[in-house]
Amino acid sequence: MPRIRHDPVASRHTPVASRHTPVASTEARLLPSGGAIDAHRHDDHQIAYAARGVIGITTDAGSWVAPGDRALWIPAGTVHAHQAHGELELHLVGLPAADNPLGLDRPTVLAVGPLLRELIVAYTRTPDQDTPERARLRAVLLDQLRASPQSPLHLPTPATPLLRTLCALLEADPADGRTLAALGRAVGASDRTLSRLFRADLGMTFPQWRTQLRLHHALVLLAEGLPVTTVAHRCGWASASAFIDVYRRAFGHTPGGRAPR
Incomplete structure (x- = not known):
């Protein structure tokens, strides 16, 4: 996972240097207010959701923010950095590049209803399990993503x-x-x-x-x-x-x- 730093004034512009992390992690983690994850990219898609606090990402194309009723879709190969606004309970869901239910090729803010929220939280609680139940959970999560409206919360650079x-x-x-x-x-x-x-x-x-x-x-x-x-x-x-x-x-x-x- 890319290095975490504490930066009370997060930049809106992605640093030039970035790490290549091939697999996008699936996990839940806590970040302090002002914390940041340095610029990186991975070969998988990733969903970033804040169950508490507000999550932001920056790329060379601009910035996106998502409160608790929104999630960020980060396409495979996108160089991006995370910022935590407020005490952040961050849930990350990595998805293979072939799983793109909305066909999105750029970072996008998606609406998160109660069911999708619970699916994301449940899926990130057991990231290392490989069971039929978890596969069904992932399938329902993808179905919910297909029905998620997009939100115009992009601030272009x-x-x-x-x-x-x-x-x-x-x-x-x-x-x-x-x-x-x-x-x-x-x-x-x-x-x-x-x-x-x-x-x-x-x-x-x-x-x-x-x-x-x-x-x-x-x-x-x-x-x-x-x-x-x-x-x-x-x-x-x-x-x-x-x-x-x-x-x-x-x-x-x-x-x-x-x-x-």
């Missing part, structure tokens, strides 16, 4: 130097409420140019990207135990109610609430 500079400003302070025109003056570009770059480089508009950034940041702060009102303020929402409304639309429930069963 820009390739354009101009956008990298602008995005770095907002990553340093997600509450920065400047318009695209004002940010453009800070980086030396027009809002029209920046708007075009956001669509061409990141596949989304500037408001969409900023909302994704703020949701990512909010999940991290909530995992660290901050009150909803504080999270809303630090992430740039005008009020707690405005934040709760955006959060409910993104996740189907309020911050601190439970996903609908």
Whole structure:
């Protein structure tokens, strides 16, 4: 398994150096808040699920986060690093490259209902067993994955130097409420140019990207135990109610609430 480190300020960008771990592990483990697993890749697919805390992964294409009602699908061969936000109870499920029930070729956040959650937790409790019962458990787990809706919780990393500079400003302070025109003056570009770059480089508009950034940041702060009102303020929402409304639309429930069963 790749080396675990403690890094209270996890980078959004994957380190250049990475390990090759051919087999993706199936296990349950605890990571401290701020803990990280260094960049690595494996020849298997892997599911990463946080039964407690929030799990994040970074690749050279961006970052993904998953609270307790979501899981991360990590395709075989993807160089990625894990980050723990809050005390993390991490469940990892390794699957052979031939087992890709959703045909996904990039990291993806998947919704996790009560049954899939229990299947993941049960499957990782006995990772070394090879029994008919475990094979049936795995088959049901794959069936549940096929029915798992995808969640748009990807924060893409820009390739354009101009956008990298602008995005770095907002990553340093997600509450920065400047318009695209004002940010453009800070980086030396027009809002029209920046708007075009956001669509061409990141596949989304500037408001969409900023909302994704703020949701990512909010999940991290909530995992660290901050009150909803504080999270809303630090992430740039005008009020707690405005934040709760955006959060409910993104996740189907309020911050601190439970996903609908």
